[in-house]
Amino acid sequence: METAVRILLLPVIALSILVSGNSFAQTQQPHKFSLPPAITCIDAELPITFSWIDFAQPAKKVPAVVVKKIQEIIVDFYLETRADSTEEFTKSKDGYYNTLRVPYGDLQLFIVILRAPMSYARCKLFLYDKTTHAISKDVFDYNIWAMYGIDDNGNMKRSNLYKQARLNKDDIALKKATNLFLRRIKHNGTSSELEEITLAAKGLYLETISFKSKALFE
Secondary structure: OHHHHHHHHHHHHHHHHHHHHHHHHHHOOOOOOOOOOOOOEEEOOOOEOHHHOOOOOOOEOOOHHHHHHHHHHHHHHHHHHHOOOOOOOOOHHHHEEEEEEEEEOOEEEEEEEEEOHHHEEEEEEEEEEOOOOEEOOOOEEEOOOOOEEEOOOOOEEEOHHHHHHOOOOOOEEEEOOOEEEEEEEEEOOOOEEEEEEEEEEEOOEEEEEEEEEEEOOO
16 A cells, blocks of 8 residues: 555656756746847958957858857856846946957957957957867957057047057067967056967967066056
């Protein structure tokens, strides 16, 4: 008799677990972030100086795998800079500015330009192989907030600090034909440094092979 009761109760227990499991899944569903209605790119060539790029030129389509990667970058950037997953005050799509597509040997370099709080600019770099349609798993964080801002008209402008430094050099260039050479200003509120970074493509991974830093305005 006891065995029979246990057998009869098994479907009830299983249903209870299933219902409670579904309720848990519903309460744990990730927030649906707002994304730009269309993600495209602008074609550019090395060397790159952001304030010289014509962002009004016709936009170009990008492969679906690239669109997905950029969408992931937008959401990750939103969570990183806002620390808020509800989009109560700002939308994740508002942190996206534009994307540059740059030929880089047999690969393509994508530079995703993002708008941080206070309209500072920040970039994420990744590689794409148009032959195999493979894409970088990781992105390189190129933080240029002390160099560029994005004004109310959507223009990318050099900061006063950048003008004061009088660099008059490219932001991203080729070094020894195959390496990427990046410059950026780092500012901590009291002092400023010029950082020079050399990257090399190891497959689809951008590896830092050289890093130099020197004080500005000494």
